[in-house]
Amino acid sequence: MGSMGVIPDASTWPDQDLVFWSVGLEPELLVEGYAAGAFPMPTGELAETGDPLIGWYSPVARGILPLDALRVTRSLRKSARHYRLSIDHCFDQVVERCADPNRSGGWIDDEIKRVYGELHRLGLAHSVETWDAAGRLVGGLYGVGLGGLFAGESMFHDPEHGRDASKVALIALVELLGRDGHRRLLDVQWQTPHLSGLGVVEVSRADYLNRLGRALRMPSPQWQLPQV
Template identity: 50%
Template structure:
């Protein structure tokens, strides 16, 4: 099915996550609520994202706002020569295997797994509404890497990525960067939640939470990203 553009605004929910404010020293901001589209959108617009507090991401749902926050400014992406060469080895597709990407990211063999069936269902619904997207790396007709996340205005909130062959997830990230900076709108940012050494090598920086929330407010005013 085709993904609607612009995204369809869902009904609001009873949960006032948009009014929740983090404390100075805690990444975890709240617990509970649900994963309805209106709840998720309110959370992302407030700088929050869900991750379960139980074993392997089970309920109760935790709502997180990291301090500091991992952020990639598209123009600061570091695409080394080896990655540029690797791009030619893959067929990059967008939104053709969203659920498959999520299932690969949720692989029970992965250390630190947190993506539950409930999360897959919730983000699949967001995908059908035009808010959630997958960037996929294919080789010889096989899905070998990719990432998924939520796009609101000029924000792409990355949730998870996977690869089964070297460079496949990096190629997907490079393709995402191309999409986000296609119109050179300086308000656009990619949120990666927590920075890692690997992501830092690709240009991801750690921002104080206050800086992220200020940039988020600006990014949300940008036109919706185009994935088609």
């Protein structure tokens, strides 16, 4: 088990997606974990103390979205014209919407909301928001940005008012990450059938860690929309 601030070396990680544990979660540990190639998910509490027990994952088959591989259909381009985008305008609200308990497979608890909110206020976690013509927040995504890495955590869309709204946020993110020509790394954790349809591919853990090392040496993107 990894203790606070101590991440086991990747060479010691087992050949499975769950690679170590920590008790509790703070911004410093988040940064160390992402820089090492792992990401956290809450798994419960320690029976003795009630402290949060955090599982850290580094998938054997890692999902990434190459910036030149995003698949944008004609209908998606058409949908995008109906929305307005913003960056880091309401990070906490995006996380809250991603944490909707009515969504299947939900894992974002109050501790995750707290610590990623702190990371955002340190300038290391970001959100992309999608708004409809009525001014409603209808889609978005959030994740962690370290140098040339963006580690996507979750995305959402409003099923009533936000058709394709999360995909529109993803288009904006890809354009932002590649705007200055750097081949930054967009990590999506696991490939799913939905993400595969958008261009997400799987790479081995070793390949991912090599890409991560290069990405961390790149400059951070400008976290703002282009002026028009």
